[in-house]
Amino acid sequence: MLRFAQALDTQLRTAMERAFPAAAAEAIAAGRPLDPKLAPASKPEFGDFQANGALALAKPLKQAPRQIAAALLAELEADAAFGALCLPPQIAGPGFLNLTLRPEVLAAEVQGRLGDPRLGVPLAAASGSGAAPVIVDFSSPNIAKEMHVGHLRSTIIGDALARVLEFRGQPVLRLNHVGDWGTQFGMLITHLKQVAPAALDTADAVDLGDLVAFYRQAKQRFDADEDFQHTARQEVVRLQAGDPVSLKAWGLLCDQSRREFEQLYERLDIRLNERGESFYNPYLEAVVADLEAAGLLVVDAGAKCVFLEGMQGKDGNPLPLIVQKSDGGFNYATTDLAAIRYRFAAPPAGDGARWVIYVTDAGQANHFAGVFQVARRAGWIPAGARLEHVPFGLVQGDDGKKLKTRSGDTVRLKDLLDEAVERCEADLRRRLAEEERQEDEEFVQQVATTVGLAAVKYADLSTNRITNYQFSFDRMLALQGNTAPYLLYAVVRIAGIARKGGDLGGGDRAGGAEAAGAEPQAAFPEALQFSEPQEWALVRELLKLDTVIAEVEQELLPNRLCSYLFELSQVFNRFYDQVPVLKAEPAARASRLALCRLTADTLKLGLGLLGIATLERM
RNA sequence: GGGGCUGUAGCUCAGCCGGAUAGAGCGACGGUUUCCUAAACCGUAGGUCGUGGGUUCGAGUCCCGCCAGCCCCGCCA
Numbered sequence: 001m002l003r004f005a006q007a008l009d010t011q012l013r014t015a016m017e018r019a020f021p022a023a024a025a026e027a028i029a030a031g032r033p034l035d036p037k038l039a040p041a042s043k044p045e046f047g048d049f050q051a052n053g054a055l056a057l058a059k060p061l062k063q064a065p066r067q068i069a070a071a072l073l074a075e076l077e078a079d080a081a082f083g084a085l086c087l088p089p090q091i092a093g094p095g096f097l098n099l100t101l102r103p104e105v106l107a108a109e110v111q112g113r114l115g116d117p118r119l120g121v122p123l124a125a126a127s128g129s130g131a132a133p134v135i136v137d138f139s140s141p142n143i144a145k146e147m148h149v150g151h152l153r154s155t156i157i158g159d160a161l162a163r164v165l166e167f168r169g170q171p172v173l174r175l176n177h178v179g180d181w182g183t184q185f186g187m188l189i190t191h192l193k194q195v196a197p198a199a200l201d202t203a204d205a206v207d208l209g210d211l212v213a214f215y216r217q218a219k220q221r222f223d224a225d226e227d228f229q230h231t232a233r234q235e236v237v238r239l240q241a242g243d244p245v246s247l248k249a250w251g252l253l254c255d256q257s258r259r260e261f262e263q264l265y266e267r268l269d270i271r272l273n274e275r276g277e278s279f280y281n282p283y284l285e286a287v288v289a290d291l292e293a294a295g296l297l298v299v300d301a302g303a304k305c306v307f308l309e310g311m312q313g314k315d316g317n318p319l320p321l322i323v324q325k326s327d328g329g330f331n332y333a334t335t336d337l338a339a340i341r342y343r344f345a346a347p348p349a350g351d352g353a354r355w356v357i358y359v360t361d362a363g364q365a366n367h368f369a370g371v372f373q374v375a376r377r378a379g380w381i382p383a384g385a386r387l388e389h390v391p392f393g394l395v396q397g398d399d400g401k402k403l404k405t406r407s408g409d410t411v412r413l414k415d416l417l418d419e420a421v422e423r424c425e426a427d428l429r430r431r432l433a434e435e436e437r438q439e440d441e442e443f444v445q446q447v448a449t450t451v452g453l454a455a456v457k458y459a460d461l462s463t464n465r466i467t468n469y470q471f472s473f474d475r476m477l478a479l480q481g482n483t484a485p486y487l488l489y490a491v492v493r494i495a496g497i498a499r500k501g502g503d504l505g506g507g508d509r510a511g512g513a514e515a516a517g518a519e520p521q522a523a524f525p526e527a528l529q530f531s532e533p534q535e536w537a538l539v540r541e542l543l544k545l546d547t548v549i550a551e552v553e554q555e556l557l558p559n560r561l562c563s564y565l566f567e568l569s570q571v572f573n574r575f576y577d578q579v580p581v582l583k584a585e586p587a588a589r590a591s592r593l594a595l596c597r598l599t600a601d602t603l604k605l606g607l608g609l610l611g612i613a614t615l616e617r618m
Numbered sequence: 619g620g621g622g623c624u625g626u627a628g629c630u631c632a633g634c635c636g637g638a639u640a641g642a643g644c645g646a647c648g649g650u651u652u653c654c655u656a657a658a659c660c661g662u663a664g665g666u667c668g669u670g671g672g673u674u675c676g677a678g679u680c681c682c683g684c685c686a687g688c689c690c691c692g693c694c695a
Contacts, residue, residue, distance in 0.1 A: 312619090363690060366689090463630085582653095
C-alpha cells in the first residue's frame with residue numbers, strides 16, 4: 001500500500017496545484033506547500049484512502065469544502081495515471097474525498113507478493129553491509145544476579161526492534177550492556193573474601209543460586225555497615241585499576257552468570273553480543289579528560305560533575321551528572337558516556353554508528369536525558385546521527401503493583417517461562433482428552449513450548465511499551481482474543497488446508513524469506529479473481545504489511561505490528577468461516593488458495609519479526 | 619520543590635499527521651458444528667475519553683491550569 005499511497009499523494013498534490021494555482025504558488029512561497037492530507041480510510045466502506053485536505057483549504061480559499069473537493073475531483077479525473085489506479089472518487093461528509101483502488105490493481109498486487117520473499121516490504125535506503133550500523137542496546141542483566149521479569153521487556157522488545165530493522169536490511173549491532181562492573185562487584189568480592197573465598201579463585205566453587213544469596217547479603221551489609229561500604233568502594237577502585245586478584249575473581253563470577261544468561265537467550269531464540277560495562281573501562285579516563293577539555297567539568301564536593309542545562313534537583317539547585325566520584329571511582333554515568341562516545345566514534349576507534357537505541361525501563365528517562373545532553377555538549381554525536389532512549393513501563397501483578405512472587409520475591413525469568421509452558425501443556429492435554437485425539441509426547445512438548453513462549457512474548461509486545469502492563473498468565477494464554485494462541489491457530493488452519501489437498505504453491509516458506517527460491521507461481525492462475533466481500537477484506541488487510549512495518553520502524557513500537565497481525569487473523573478467520581476454499585469452484589478455489597498462502601506467509605513473517613515461532617498443528 | 623509517564627466500557631488495552639457515528643479483546647447475555655482443526659464465527663448490552671479552560675471549520679489526539687496514581691532527582695545501576 002505504500003507505493004499506492006505515495007503515487008496518490010503525488011497525484012493529489014498535482015491536482016491541487018492545477019485546481020488552485022494561485023493558492024498553491026503562495027503556499028510554496030511560504031514554504032508550506034498545500035497538503036492533500038492523504039490518510040488510510042477511517043472505515044472500510046469509505047474505500048482505501050481519504051484525502052482531507054479540502055477542509056483545511058476552505059478558509060483561505062473562501063470556498064465551501066465540498067466545492068473545493070469537487071474541483072480536486074475534476075482534476076483527478078483528468079489524470080490518466082489516477083484513473084488507472086482508482087475508481088471514480090466520492091465526495092463525502094463535510095468534504096472528504098474517498099478513494100478506492102481498482103480491484104484489478106489490488107489483485108495484481110497480491111499476485112506480485114506471492115512470488116516475493118519480502119512480501120512487498122522494501123529495503124531501507126541505508127541498507128546493506130556498507131552502511132553505518134544501528135546499535136540496539138537491550139536486555140542488559142547484571143552479573144551475579146539472575147534474570148528476572150524486569151529483564152523480560154527489554155529483551156523481548158529490543159529483539160523485536162532489532163529483527164524489524166534487520167529485515168529492512170539495516171546493519172544492526174545487538175549489544176548486551178551487562179552490568180559487570182561497578183560498586184556491586186566491590187560489595188560482592190569483599191563479602192566473598194570473608195565468607196566464601198573459594199568462589200574467588202576456583203571456577204564454580206559455589207553455584208549461581210548461592211551467588212545470588214551472597215549478593216543479597218553483601219547488599220544488606222553495604223546498606224547497613226559503613227566500614228563495609230568503605231572497603232567495598234576500595235575494592236571497586238582496585239578492580240577498575242586492573243588488580244590481578246580482583247580481576248580473576250571478577251572473571252569467574254562473570255563466566256558463571258554468563259552461562260545462565262545464555263541458556264535463557266537460547267530458549268527465547270535471542271541473539272545478542274555481550275559487551276558489558278567493563279569493556280568501556282579503558283575509556284573512562286578519556287571521557288573525563290574530554291569533558292575537562294570541553295570546559296564542561298566542575299568539581300563539586302570532591303566529585304567531578306557536569307551540571308545539566310534545564311534540569312534541576314531538589315531545592316532548585318542545578319542538577320549534576322557525576323562522572324568521577326570523590327573517591328576517584330567512576331560510576332554508571334561515566335560508563336554510559338564512554339559507551340556513547342565509543343559507539344559513535346569512527347572505526348577502528350569505535351563502532352561508527354549512525355543510530356543508537358537504548359531499550360530500558362522508563363524509570364531511567366532522566367538519567368538518559370542527562371547523559372545524552374552531556375554527550376551532545378561534548379561533541380560526540382555526529383551531525384545527523386540519532387540517539388534515543390526507547391522506554392517501557394513496568395511489569396505489574398494483578399494488584400497493579402510491581403510483579404512479585406507470593407513470598408514477595410522478584411519473579412525469576414526462568415520460573416515465569418516454565419510456568420507458561422506448563423500451563424500450556426496442561427491445557428493441551430485436557431483438550432486432547434476432550435477431543436479424544438491421540439498425539440505423541442514430542443508433539444505435546446513441542447506445542448506447549450512454542451505456545452507458552454509465544455504467549456509470554458506476545459503479551460509483552462502487544463501493549464504499547466510506554467504503559468505499564470499487567471502480567472496475567474490467564475489472559476496471555478487465553479485461546480481467544482488478542483493472544484499468541486489465536487494468531488498461531490490461524491496459521492494452523494491454513495496448514496490444515498494444505499494437508500487436506502490445497503496446493504499452496506511450492507514448499508513451506510515459513511522459515512522465512514530465505515527459503516523462497518522455490519517457485520510458487522505454478523499453482524496460481526494468471527489473474528486472481530475475487531468476488532466475496534470476505535476475500536476483498538482479506539486482500540486489503542494483506543496489502544497493509546509494508547505500511548505497518550514502516551510504522552514500527554519509525555515509531556519503534558512493536559505493538560503496531562501485533563495489532564496488525566491480530567486484525568489479519570480476525571479477517572482471515574472470518575473468511576475461513578464463511579467462504580469455502582477446498583470445496584469452491586476451480587477458478588475461485590485457486591484464487592482463495594493464493595490468499596491462504598499469502599496470509600500464512602504474512603503471519604509467519606510478522607510473528608517471526610516478533611521473535612515468535614509458528615506451528616503446523618496444535 | 620523540580621522533572622517524566624499514565625488516566626478511554628465492569629476488567630485488560632488500542633487509537634497513526636487533529637478528521638466522518640470513539641475501537642478491540644475478556645467478562646455478561648443470545649445464537650452457529652453432516653462442511654478445510656469450534657483454540658473458530660455471528661449478534662446484543664456496555665463510554666461525560668480524569669477535570670476546567672483555550673486553539674481550530676473540526677480535539678481522545680495540540681496548548682495552559684487543576685486532580686489522582688506510578689517513577690526519577692550527588693557520588694547504586
